[in-house]
Amino acid sequence: MKILFLLFALFFLMLQSSPGFTHFINDPEACRRAGGFCLHRCAPYYTPIGSCGIVQSCCRRRWVSSGCHKTDVIV
Template sequence: MKIKTLFLCAGFTQSITDPFACKRAGGFCRHSCHPHFISIGICGIVQSCCRRRWVSSGCHKTDIIV
């Protein structure tokens, strides 16, 4: 018996195809996304839905023990 697992990220269960869906997903509409942002969908014919890239350093204050 095979078990299939589907992992879904919150806010990305449906495609982003309008400004309202873009805003709900934490994005904003622009003609092109700045290099520090990624395109997560579209807002219309000529606009992309952009959102900030989340980059983690991998080291947090709570990880440091003195």
Template sequence: MRIRFLLLAFLLVFLLPPPVFPKYISNPVSCLRNGGLCKAACRGHLKKIGTCGISGPKCCRVK
């Protein structure tokens, strides 16, 4: 019985998302929620915080 609880706890920790979410923004909705804009390139006063798709535009936010 204890092995089941240990296995359940291990799986729960193993399947948790990584704690650094803003570096892994990968869709337009997440980009907008984090105060970013989807642009072709982050230029000037904009800083890249992720992407807006698999290999598409970048998610940019004001520095």
């Protein structure tokens, strides 16, 4: 019986959508609200998250790790 409650919780977590992507990005204003900007083609290190019209894409910067973390440094 306890596993049934766990399955219900897991089911509801799977159905829950993230708040940033509940609406489709299809115009420049929606692109700016999502933290992106309009370009004809997304440059490297930018990912398309929607469109700003027929020709332009809505792009947002991809965060890339530098590879050096505090735990990597040995003193």
